[in-house]
Amino acid sequence: xxxVTQSQPEMSVQEAETVTLSCTYDTSESNYYLFWxxxxxxxxMILVIRQxxxxxxxxxxxxxxxxxxxAAKSFSLKISDSQLGDTAxxxxxxxxxxxxxQGGSEKLVFGKxxxxxxxx
Amino acid sequence: xxxxxxxxxxRILKIGQSMTLQCxxxxxxxxxxxxRQDPGMGLKLIYYSVGAGITDKGEVPNGYNVSRSxxxxxPLRLELAAPSxxxxxxxxxxxxxxxxxxxxxxxxxxxx
Numbered sequence: 001x002x003x004v005t006q007s008q009p010e011m012s013v014q015e016a017e018t019v020t021l022s023c024t025y026d027t028s029e030s031n032y033y034l035f036w037x038x039x040x041x042x043x044x045m046i047l048v049i050r051q052x053x054x055x056x057x058x059x060x061x062x063x064x065x066x067x068x069x070x071a072a073k074s075f076s077l078k079i080s081d082s083q084l085g086d087t088a089x090x091x092x093x094x095x096x097x098x099x100x101x102q103g104g105s106e107k108l109v110f111g112k113x114x115x116x117x118x119x120x
Numbered sequence: 121x122x123x124x125x126x127x128x129x130x131r132i133l134k135i136g137q138s139m140t141l142q143c144x145x146x147x148x149x150x151x152x153x154x155x156r157q158d159p160g161m162g163l164k165l166i167y168y169s170v171g172a173g174i175t176d177k178g179e180v181p182n183g184y185n186v187s188r189s190x191x192x193x194x195p196l197r198l199e200l201a202a203p204s205x206x207x208x209x210x211x212x213x214x215x216x217x218x219x220x221x222x223x224x225x226x227x228x229x230x231x232x
Contacts, residue, residue, distance in 0.1 A: 004162070033218060045163075045210060045223035091162055095218065107153070107178060108221060110162030 002027045002094050006111035013082045014119050020067075021077045021114050023092030029053075033095040034068070034075045035108070040088040048090070051075065082118045089113045122146050126211050126224035133201040133231045141196040141227050143211030151214040152194040153221065154178075154186065156207040163210060169194055170217070201231045 003026045013019035025034070036048040051059045051068050058066050063083075067076045079086055092111040127142045145152065150171045155163035155178075165178030169188040183205060185197040194213075198205060208228050212221040 009160075035220065043208065043226045045212070045221075045226075047220045050220055093162075107165050107168060108163070110164075112160065112162045 002029075002032075002096065002109045004092050004094050004109050004111035006090075006092055006114050008114045009112070010115045010117070012117040012119055013079075015082055015084060017082055018078060018080045019082055019116065021079075021090050021092075021116065023075045023077070023111060025073050025075065025092070025094050027073070027094065027096070029096050034066075035093040035095065036064070036066070036075075036077045037091045037093060037110075038086075038088045039091065039113070040085075045091075049077065079116075084118050084120060087116060087118045089115050124211055124213055124222050124224035126209075126227050128227060129225065130228045131230070133198075133229065135201060135203065135231060137201050138197070138199050139201070141198070141209055141211075141229075143194045143196065143224060144192050145194075145211075145213040145222070146192065147213060147215070147222065148191060149213035149215050149222070150191065151217060151219075152188065153212045153214075154184070154194070154196045155210045155212065156180065156205075157210060157226075158207050166196065166209075198229075203231050205229065206231045 005024045032053045034051045038046045038048045049061045063080045065078045091113045093108045124145045153168045154166040157163045167186040169175045208226045210226050211224040214221045
């Protein structure tokens with residue numbers, strides 16, 4: 001079974017600075033997807049960024065980028081120019097692709113989350 | 121589009137009571153999921169469905185039941201509520217299996 005580990009329960013950063021959130025995972029699969037989700041105090045789960053394991057290029061979305069190290073099974077999230085609105089829980093998640101012959105469905109496996117606070 | 125809509129937003133149940141958490145999506149997604157989120161924890165999958173008429177157990181299905189009679193709706197039934205079911209429940213949907221999930225706003229359930 002796949003596992004996802006986020007080793008930083010809480011982090012804080014000053015507004016406009018850069019912060020990196022860590023995530024490691026364990027899998028025997030060679031093809032899979034990795035995600036970062038943001039959960040602000042409103043409780044809404046918001047997709048931040050998605051990475052496909054077969055792509056060597058690191059995904060980026062505006063101020064958010066990842067450092068995907070497949071051999072090390074590491075998937076960290078870098079937030080540049082942090083804003084007050086970035087304050088939230090951040091969850092790393094793993095998904096194994098589904099092959100029709102195997103039946104079933106992809107299921108996201110989540111880490112326990114990192115609580116990020118951006119200070120003014 | 122409303123996306124994924126969950127009702128109610130909050131609910132308090134007494135031990136042994138039953139209730140249904142409603143979830144509906146208007147994106148014509150085939151895949152739907154129910155997760156629970158306990159304090160300080162990530163989300164754990166309760167049940168999922170790959171299409172109307174098809175459901176399957178996730179990681180923590182005990183004490184719950186689901187049905188999927190239509191593409192749009194995926195209700196979660198709690199029978200004989202227990203304090204261990206106190207949690208925040210999220211419904212989600214996706215267009216296909218490897219697509220990102222769209223989440224509802226969650227239902228906070230307290231069982232006392």
